[in-house]
Amino acid sequence: MDREENKRSLLDSFVDQVEAGIHAQEMRASIRAELEDHLYNQVEEQMDKGMSRSKAEATAIRHMGSVNTIAEKFNIVHRTRFPWLFWGMIAILLLVSTLGIWAVQHTVNGNYAVRSLLDRHLVFLGFGLVIFIIASLIDYRWWRNKGWLLYVTATGLFGSGQLIGDEVNGTGYWIAIGAIALDVGFLTTFLFLFAIFLIISQYRAEYPELSIRRELVLPFIGIIPVLTFVISSQYYAVVVYLLGFILILFIHSFSLKALMIGAITAITIGVLAFLSLPSYQIQIERLEAWGNHLLGHHTRDASALLYHLQDLFVQAGWWGKGWVERADIPYPHSDHILVVIVYAFGWIVGLGVLVALLGGLTWLFRSSYQVKQRFGRGLMLFISCYVTIPVIFNIGGLIGAVPMNGATLPLLSYGANSMLIWMFALGICTNIYMRKDTLPQHEARWDRTVVIGKGR
Amino acid sequence: MKVSKEMLKGSTVMLVLSMLEQQPMYGYQLIKRLDAQSNGVFALKEGTLYPILHALENEGHVEAIWSEAEGRARKTYYITDKGKKQLQEKTEEWKLFQVSLNRVIGET
Numbered sequence: 001m002d003r004e005e006n007k008r009s010l011l012d013s014f015v016d017q018v019e020a021g022i023h024a025q026e027m028r029a030s031i032r033a034e035l036e037d038h039l040y041n042q043v044e045e046q047m048d049k050g051m052s053r054s055k056a057e058a059t060a061i062r063h064m065g066s067v068n069t070i071a072e073k074f075n076i077v078h079r080t081r082f083p084w085l086f087w088g089m090i091a092i093l094l095l096v097s098t099l100g101i102w103a104v105q106h107t108v109n110g111n112y113a114v115r116s117l118l119d120r121h122l123v124f125l126g127f128g129l130v131i132f133i134i135a136s137l138i139d140y141r142w143w144r145n146k147g148w149l150l151y152v153t154a155t156g157l158f159g160s161g162q163l164i165g166d167e168v169n170g171t172g173y174w175i176a177i178g179a180i181a182l183d184v185g186f187l188t189t190f191l192f193l194f195a196i197f198l199i200i201s202q203y204r205a206e207y208p209e210l211s212i213r214r215e216l217v218l219p220f221i222g223i224i225p226v227l228t229f230v231i232s233s234q235y236y237a238v239v240v241y242l243l244g245f246i247l248i249l250f251i252h253s254f255s256l257k258a259l260m261i262g263a264i265t266a267i268t269i270g271v272l273a274f275l276s277l278p279s280y281q282i283q284i285e286r287l288e289a290w291g292n293h294l295l296g297h298h299t300r301d302a303s304a305l306l307y308h309l310q311d312l313f314v315q316a317g318w319w320g321k322g323w324v325e326r327a328d329i330p331y332p333h334s335d336h337i338l339v340v341i342v343y344a345f346g347w348i349v350g351l352g353v354l355v356a357l358l359g360g361l362t363w364l365f366r367s368s369y370q371v372k373q374r375f376g377r378g379l380m381l382f383i384s385c386y387v388t389i390p391v392i393f394n395i396g397g398l399i400g401a402v403p404m405n406g407a408t409l410p411l412l413s414y415g416a417n418s419m420l421i422w423m424f425a426l427g428i429c430t431n432i433y434m435r436k437d438t439l440p441q442h443e444a445r446w447d448r449t450v451v452i453g454k455g456r
Numbered sequence: 457m458k459v460s461k462e463m464l465k466g467s468t469v470m471l472v473l474s475m476l477e478q479q480p481m482y483g484y485q486l487i488k489r490l491d492a493q494s495n496g497v498f499a500l501k502e503g504t505l506y507p508i509l510h511a512l513e514n515e516g517h518v519e520a521i522w523s524e525a526e527g528r529a530r531k532t533y534y535i536t537d538k539g540k541k542q543l544q545e546k547t548e549e550w551k552l553f554q555v556s557l558n559r560v561i562g563e564t
Contacts, residue, residue, distance in 0.1 A: 018503075030531070034529075035503070037531070042484065063501075064503035065503040070504060070506075073507035073508075076507065077511045078510065372513070372514070436514075441520075
């Protein structure tokens with residue numbers, strides 16, 4: 001019996017040594033299983049040829065090669081990947097953002113110099129970097145079962161905004177905590193979508209075969225946020241939210257029928273809520289003005305800002321007006337930062353910003369499809385799309401393709417809230433990318449989340 | 457006659473992908489078929505095949521599924537469309553190399 005155990009342990013000993021040399025701990029079990037299958041196949045073949053078991057095992061191990069070489073080669077494949085190019089693009093955008101805010105403070109008409117925009121920006125840039133680093137280091141799978149917690153947090157945040165927040169410009173609520181102002185609309189949009197993504201991911205993992213009834217029940221958790229945004233007159237937020245919500249259903253391969261029913265229900269409830277509000281007339285007028293602009297019927301009031309911003313773009317020239325001449329923008333919202341940057345530093349910098357932005361987005365999308373683990377791939381794809389939405393709205397608004405909407409470019413705004421959310425989201429993407437080759441594709445409980453691109 | 461490690465190293469990916477293009481295989485099966493089809497010329501160190509397969513899987517050139525066979529877990533690899541495209545490129549590269557080499561050797 002002891003001789004039999006000693007003979008059996010020769011293969012185990014070999015595999016143990018290989019396993020111990022592999023740095024990616026979560027890959028060890030699957031690598032072990034694969035090597036054991038190979039070794040036992042080899043042993044069986046040799047024994048069929050008449051070899052004794054001990055000789056067959058020794059032969060099998062000899063054919064495998066050196067333990068150190070095998071482990072080394074596995075470590076080259078299953079190593080942490082660092083997204084240097086992506087980090088470089090983020091750094092460029094943060095630098096440009098800082099320059100832009102400096103330009104806002106020093107070049108724009110008005111009393112911006114006394115508002116210490118740059119100081120505030122630098123403080124929140126610091127916070128953002130800390131959040132980015134933390135999000136990059138936390139295993140993204142830790143968020144998997146936090147969906148309902150985040151959903152309740154977002155609902156609570158929204159409720160707090162309604163109760164104790166300050167309404168700003170007739171839309172949206174801000175909660176002041178000392179020197180910090182929380183933009184409830186911006187924060188809750190992302191939090192709700194992130195929460196719903198996690199909830200649906202968890203649900204799909206538990207129930208891979210969804211009945212149409214289940215498919216229709218799940219989207220209803222998405223209806224409540226629609227009502228919250230419409231009630232607080234945050235129309236841009238509700239559009240972003242709806243797009244994100246449909247995207248989440250699409251990523252999780254809900255049937256087209258469920259997608260359409262969910263989207264139509266959400267939009268219908270949103271429209272009905274919208275029409276019940278006193279402010280809807282103002283929004284209708286804005287939409288009419290944009291429609292007139294598209295048709296070439298230029299009206300002074302409604303499209304004045306758009307034309308003025310476009311004029312500033314044209315006046316900038318390749319090298320900009322510098323920081324002496326002031327960009328005459330009545331109130332440079334964060335969505336106008338790009339205009340300020342281009343006016344101050346020229347088209348060349350504007351092009352650089354666009355290249356960095358589009359390059360970053362391209363990297364996000366391409367990298368998401370390189371992630372084998374389905375939950376990670378879906379989450380990264382969702383964040384990629386979520387980051388793209390404001391880019392389309394911002395640039396689309398500046399060129400008149402969509403109504404002016406207040407969308408800010410990612411990382412290019414002086415809002416503290418957006419900086420924190422974007423850095424958090426991009427930190428999660430960094431973590432997913434870093435781990436993409438150190439995690440097995442299939443995990444015991446989560447391998448059945450259906451994600452676009454790979455199927456079941 | 458065996459070929460040198462350096463020559464084999466440069467063509468391993470092409471060999472693995474061309475085997476998988478014939479049919480899906482698990483690692484041991486692939487090694488044996490390769491050995492048989494090449495009359496023993498392409499005899500890889502067996503343990504080093506698996507990192508190559510894992511690298512191809514990471515790059516999206518192959519996919520794999522786990523199943524149970526003979527009481528053990530078994531990982532079977534399939535070539536993907538991306539892998540077929542890679543194989544085609546490698547094959548064309550090899551043909552160019554072969555033609556050019558033959559031209560040089562022929563001239564000497």
